[in-house]
Amino acid sequence: MHTVVSVVLPIFALILVGWLCRKSNRLGPNAASEINRLVVWLCLPALLFKVTATSSWAQIWQPGFLVAFTGGCLLVFFATLGWRLWQGRALPAASIDGLSASYANTGYMGIPLCLLVFGQDGLEPALIASLLVVCVLFAIAVVCIEVGLQSERHIGRAVAVVLKALLKNPLVVSPLVGGLWAAGGVALPAPLLHFLDLLAAATTPCALVSLGLFLAQKQEGPRVGAWPLVAIKLVGQPLLTGVLAYKVFALPPLWADSALLLSALPTGTGPYMLAEYYQREAPVVSRSILLSTLLSLLSLSLCLLWIAR
Template sequence: MSTVLNVLLPIFGLILVGFVCRRTNRLGPTAASEMNRFVVWLGLPALLFSLTAKADWAHIWQPGFLLAFTGGMLAVFLVTLVYRWKTTGSLVDASIDGLSAGYANTGYIGIPLCVLVLGEDGMAPALIASLLVVCVLFGLALVCIEVGLQSRKGLGGAIAQVVMALLKNPLVVSPLLGAAWALGGVQLPAALDEFLRLLGAATVPCALVSLGLFLAQRQSGPSEGAWPLVALKLVLQPLVTWFIAFVLLDLPAFWAHAALLLSALPTGTGPFMLAEYYQRQAALVSRAILFSTLGSLLTLSLILLAISP
């Protein structure tokens, strides 16, 4: 139990610091947005570029892990999408709800958690999962939203819009550039390596404090239906991933544990940003993020106890 506390307390302690600082007005209403901009545009891209530029790609390429994590993620997204589409009649709202149920917070919580639990090698599965969440799940949700809005450009135009949006996303571009650098076989210059190290080192604390600032913001509007999304995220997704990783594929312990941990993460802020961008009701998404973050204290603790030697 002490191992679980040693892993989770620093992570959720930083989230709590951000939450308290916002609620006590030590940091202002724009602090979450500005700190998040730093993480998205500077800190995390630097970390992702550095990791992929120096990565052993033969070690990272793990089809079983890809199948296990993606299978759980897409299963929950599609189940939620179909159910909510039938009950609400809105493909746009159903897509955002599906994203809320399947969008794991791999960047802000997954990276520090995997490193603490699995060691420095834990950065590799966290990196892969982050790319899958951003490129696959987020892209699929964007296509569904654009189709639901009956874009004048049609499905082809919606897909083109998604591709362009992904190519402008620093969290997608930076690891692709890092991979290209690695393929070139050139070692990072010492000055550039140190620059990226310093910038990347600020990512985790800033990301977690930023998440706490975001969770402290009060959202208006109806929030009924948040708990079913939380249950899908924290219970169904890890169960599906566990079945694929441990039963169907019998993955090596390291990759199976990584897939399970990453699938059990709470909902990230991506669905909220998408709801805000498309001017949809964001209160439900905000509550799902808050409740899943709090609930993950219990579920992650149980998983850590189960996989600990």
Template sequence: MSSVINVILPIFALILIGYVCRKTNRLGPHAASEINRFVVWLALPALLFSVTANSSWESLWQPGFLLAFGGGSLAVFILTLLYRLKRSAPLADANIDGLSAAYANTGYVGIPLCILVFGEGGLEPALIATLVVVCGLFAIAVVGIEVALQGEKSLGAAVRKVSLALLKNPLVISPVLGALWAAGGQPLPQALAELLRLLGAATTPCALVSLGLFLAHEQRGDSEGSLALTGMKLIIQPLITWYVAFQLLELPSLWAHAALLLSALPTGTGPYMLAEYYQRTATRVSRAVLYSTLGSLVTLSLCLYWLGY
């Protein structure tokens, strides 16, 4: 339990810092949106470009792990999306809810936790999981939201508008450009790599402070369903991943254990950033981030105990 607390406690501290800064008026009423815009337009694109530009297909191609972790994430995303659509939720909001149920906090919690538990060998599955979440799942949700927000009745016109919107979206184009750079086989220039590192390092603290600022405002939006999203993230996703990794594929111990542990992580701030960026109701997703982070103290500890660590 203490190992999990040591990793998760700084998350609560950053959220609390944002909350206190807003309540004491150290940061103004528009600070949450402005800090979030910095993350979406500068910090997160720099991180996505840097990660993909420094990756290779040889290190990333772990089909069993990808199927276990990525398949579990995608299954939860689709199940939540379909359920929300059945309850007459707008398509854009349903995509954000689906992402809230499936988006693991692999960067801020997953990487240090895997290194703590598995040693340096845990870095590779944590990095692959991060790419799956921020470049795969995140991109799918962005495409779904863009499709939902286009009002064209003509299919051709709608495709053109969505394509143009995606080309302008920094969260989609940055990993694509990074992958193209990696395909060229050239390392990043040292100055550029350092610039990207500095910007990328600001992603998580700024996103969490922004979340704290948002929570300090009077919550007027609908938060119903946040506990259900938390349950999908902390219970259903690990169960699906466990079945695929341990029962269906019987992966090697490191990859199976890492897949299960990473699937049991709390919801990251990505869905909240999207809700703010697209000006959708962010109350439900912000609550899901908060509740799942708190609940993961129990679920991650149970996973570590069951795995024998």
């Protein structure tokens, strides 16, 4: 429990800082939106580019782990997406709900937690999971949102509209450019790498402070619907991923345990970034992040007890 608390408390501290800054009017009513734009257009693209540009195929090629962890994420995402569409939600809102139920906080919580639990060996699965979450799951959600937002009826024009929107989206372009850079086999110059490090390091604190600022404002729109997403995230996803990791693919202990622990993490700030950026479902998403982070003290502790068996 102490291990989990030591990782979770700084998250609440950053959210609280943003909340206090808005309540005390140290930061204005537009601060949440503007800081989130900073994350979406500068910090997160720098992180995505750096991660993909500095990764090698040998590092990320762990087939069983890739399929187990990604399979758990995508199955939960599309199941939640289908459920929300069946309830009558529009595709953009349903996509953000699906992301809230499947987007694990692998970067800020997963990496330090795996290092604490598994030692240096835990860094590799945590990094691979972070790459999958931000470059695969996140990108699929962006595609679904853009498809839902386009209003063209002609299939050819519709595809053109979606592709044009995606090519303008920094969260899609940056990992693609990073992958092309990595394929070229050229190392990033030291000044560029340092520049990217500075921007990338600001991603999580800025996103969490922006979330706190948003929560301090009077929120318009529905807030109901967060609890099912939290239950799916903290119970459904780790159960599904655990079955894939332990039973279906019979992964080695380190990789199976890592897949389970990483899938049990609470919802990260990615869904909130998209909800705020696209002006969709932000109250529900912010509530999901807070509730899942708080309840993850219990769910992660149970996973640690299972791992220590």
